[in-house]
Amino acid sequence: MNLAILVGGLILSLVVAGRSAVTVRRGALVALLGLALGAPLLTPNPLTLAAVAIAGAAAVGWNIIGGFTGYAAFGQAAFFGLGGYTMAVLVARSTGSYGLPAGLALPLAGLVPALIAALIGLVVLRLRGHYFAIATLGVGIAVRELVNNVDCVGLPSLSRPLFCLGAAGGIILPPLRRSEVAATNLTFYFAALGLLAGGTLALALLHRSKFGYGLRAIRANEEAAAVMGIQTTRFKVLAFAAGAALTGLAGGLQVLINGSVLPDQSSIFDPYRSLEVILICLIGGVGTVWGPLIGALVLYAVQEALTGLLGSGDWRPVFFGAFVILLILFLPRGLQQFTTGGGRPTWRILWRNLTANRV
Amino acid sequence: MSLQVVVNGLLLGGMLGLVGLGFSLVWGILNIVNLAHSALIMGGAYLTFYLFDRLQLDPFLSLPISMAVLFAAGYALQAGVINWVMRAPLLVTFVLTFGFETLFTSLARVLFTGDGRAVTPAYNAAALLVGDTVINVMKLGAFGVALALTAGLGAFMRYTRTGNAIRAVGMDADAARLMGIDVARIYALTYALSAMVAGAAGSLLAMWYSFTPDSFGIYNIRAFAVVVLGGLGSVPGALLGGVVFGLLDQTIASATIGGFQLGALKEALIFLALVAVLVVRPNGLLGKEGYR
Amino acid sequence: MTLGEPLLRVTDATRFYGGVAAVAGVSFAVQPGEILGLIGPNGAGKTTLVNLISGLASPSRGQIAFQGRSLAGLPAHAIGRAGIARTFQVVRPFQGLTVRENVAVGAMYGRGGAARTAAQAFAHADGVLALVDLAARAADPAESLPIAGRKRLELAKALAMDPTLLLLDEALAGLRGSEIDEAMALIRRIHATGVTILIIEHVMKVIQGLCSRVVVLDYGRKIADGAPAVVMADPAVIQAYLGQRYARAHGLLPTPDAAHD
Secondary structure (H helix, E strand, C coil), X not given: CHHHHHHHHHHHHHHHHCCCCHHHHHHHHHHHHHHHHHHHHHCCCHHHHHHHHHHHXXXXXXXXXXXXXXXXXXXXXXXXXXXXXXXXXXHXXXXXXXXXXXXXXXXXXXXXXXXXXXXXXXXXXXXXXHHHHXXXXXXXXXXXXXXXXCCEECCXXXXXXXXXXXXXXXEECCCCCHHHHHHHHHHHHHHHHHHHHHHHHHHHHHHHCHHHHHHHHHHHCHHHHHHCCCCHHHXXXXXXXXXXXXXXXXXXXXXXXXXEECCCCCCCCCCHHHHHXXXXXXXXXXXXXXXXXXXXXXXXXXXXXXXXXXXXXXXHHHHHHHHHHXXXXXXXXXXXXXXXXXCCCCHHHHHHHHHCCCC | CCXXXXXXXXXXXXXXXXXXXXXXXXXXXXXXXCCCHHHHHHXXXXXXXXXXXXXXXXXXXXXXXXXXXXXXXXXXXXHHCHHHHCCCCHHHHHHHHHHHXXXXXXXXXXXXXXXXXXXXXXXXXXXXXXXXXXXXXXXXXXXXXXXXXXXXXXXXXXXXXXXXXXXXXXXXXXXXXXXXXXXXXXXXXXXXHHHHHHHHHHHHHHCCCCECHHHCCHHHHHHHHHHHHHCCCCHHHHHHHHHHHXXXXXXXXXXXXXXXXXXXXXXXXXXXXXXXXXXXXXXXXCCCCCXX | CCCCCCCEEEEEEEEEECXXXXXXEEEEEECCCCEEEEECCCCCCHHHHHHXXXXXXXXXXXXXXXXXXXXXXXXXXXXXXXXXEECCCCCCCCCCCXXXXXXXXXXXXXXXXXXXXXXXXXXXXXXXXXXXXXHHHCCCEHHHCXXXXXXXXXHHHHHCCCCCEEEEECCCCCCCHHHHHHHHHHHHHHHHCCCEEEEECCCHHHHHHHCCEEEEEECCEEEEEECHHHHHHCHHHHHHHHHHHHHHHCCCCCCHHHHCC
């Protein structure tokens, strides 16, 4: 059933993002919203759908810096994890935590990664291309290691620590009462949905705003953008921070759903998040408004189908890797190559994509 | 910094230099930052492990085997896949090699499990004693092999016809093509050489540390750092960069500040060092045009 | 800025790359409202000079003042906002954006851009597109234009910034016969709106046809500065740049036969 919802949503999104008449696209959008709002009625477990929305929202964050601005970050998982840890520290009730209500903590789960990204960005965004990509890869590794190894941080003058990250033990959030669980799953789903919808809306506004055009000019040719009056450094840092904020919010929400943060295992700092957000945008179209949504739906629909065939488990990263390779070879502009006038999907076009850049 | 730390750092440095050399070859000639490099290293390590574990083949003796296998694998990878996207923008090849790294590492996890592996021949505890300093003989041997391979590759690049063809392609692929050089084949050959060297590094590193499929990801960062510091296109530079980072690695691993083990933050600190180099001296210490 | 003050004053501008001085001690002024030509052989330092003025490089020595204020230390975007716009020798259209969007970026971020909304910037862009005769291609992707169109787009992007001073770096390179005449007419129209222009060109017809004054560079140094006819008769310029044959053909140097009379 989940698969049907995902595929249905995918078809509708492709129509919305495509080139049909405006009335058709509006109709599809309404249908899509209806599907999204009604999905909990159709599926026994809205949390699996919430995971799709969270992945999509995290990818929206990457799209801002990697897609619009053209600075492909390879360590976005760091901000996902930072958002998660911020949420954990604020919501938990152990030492070094603050016991705040989740609603209050969520915005901060976006703010903290944004601030950290701004600081890191001032250094790292001076680098271009390969260098920037590797630097962000390193950021991902370094942040994970730091958080894994830090227990409590405090000032000598304070009696209690500023915050505790729990080092290898992580942080456990207060458990939910059984009666709350069903209602809460629904809340989580709608929160995730809201995040993805809000993120997509933000991309749409960005796409038409002066700031958005500035970012796209930077992506196209940074020197030319600079001489035309665009403050490239400021814009890049803002984009990096905004992207981190959105990805961080997604991470914060994920932690609420998980009920804990544990640094190791397939955790909040799972490095595959870094690849996942890139993969999602690749599928849906890097630098497009609907790309993250389309990409998330495709990715999770395929995973859903494969789980049916292969069962869950270790094959997920194998699949990611293979998928990325095939995608970058045959469909580097993603599915939207077809929706934006690139022709109808044929083997011929795939072949042409492959051979267009050969040695 | 005690003499022990220096010795360990130098020995490790030779290995890191070899890691950097292979990485630098593909980056300098093909202009690809090859994130699959760590996976190739992993290939060498597991191959050596299984040859030792199943066939009792001494790791030094099985080195040519792992080098040959990785050479072939690298050639196939470049000729069969990467050559298709050579003219694509940077992000494309970056993501492609990233995809390969993910694919190979996760396959390894499925096939070889996450259990720690180590290559432990009978002589692995043998050591020379110089004063208080312990020099592990096996590691010393590995260091020697790494040096020999580095020198060998450098000589190959400089003195053989094929080596010169590779350097020519690295300087100007179109001009090389006009002079009759089969660029596609040279690319495949270069990548194969890089894979071979990576495989050798992996085989040697297998004698150093115990490892799981996830142990190798950091070698991309290490390789990048070594090459950036030493300068792209320089063989002695790779060695120099390797030694510096080897010393840095060992110094951090054994240091404590105010009771806090710095070693726990080793990756973060090495990364910081990398960023510092990138910002302050992006051309490295010995970087030059072309390959020397 | 007081009356009679030059719009741009370059004093002893010098720029080293490694041990080589790409620009060495160049001084000249650009008066408001003039069209100044900048010529010289390849490698003479013309583009470097334009990079210094537009802020993509900073001078190793010397000053550059615009409207009486020094440009020292200002980043390229600040100089763009201050009213200096430039085109690139190898054109740089923003791929992924339409022709109209390309031009609108100039209107959003150039002089006066801060006060404009996106919609106002697009309206301004439409006006510029009409001026350069690209209105018909407004909705097309920038990459789809042929070379002549790309040159006009490059010009339009700079124009949309409402510059006081426009630096054209070989904007006409690669154009043929009638295209050159059209381009020259366009530059005259732009000039008529009050823009001061500094134009780097190799095509002599353009320099002679448009410029009231010409500055000549050779190996980074200024070797002449004056009216086109005067400059082109200067033996130093002829030697360095025009070549003996051109000068002879246009009667600027005595032919060997005539000299033996």
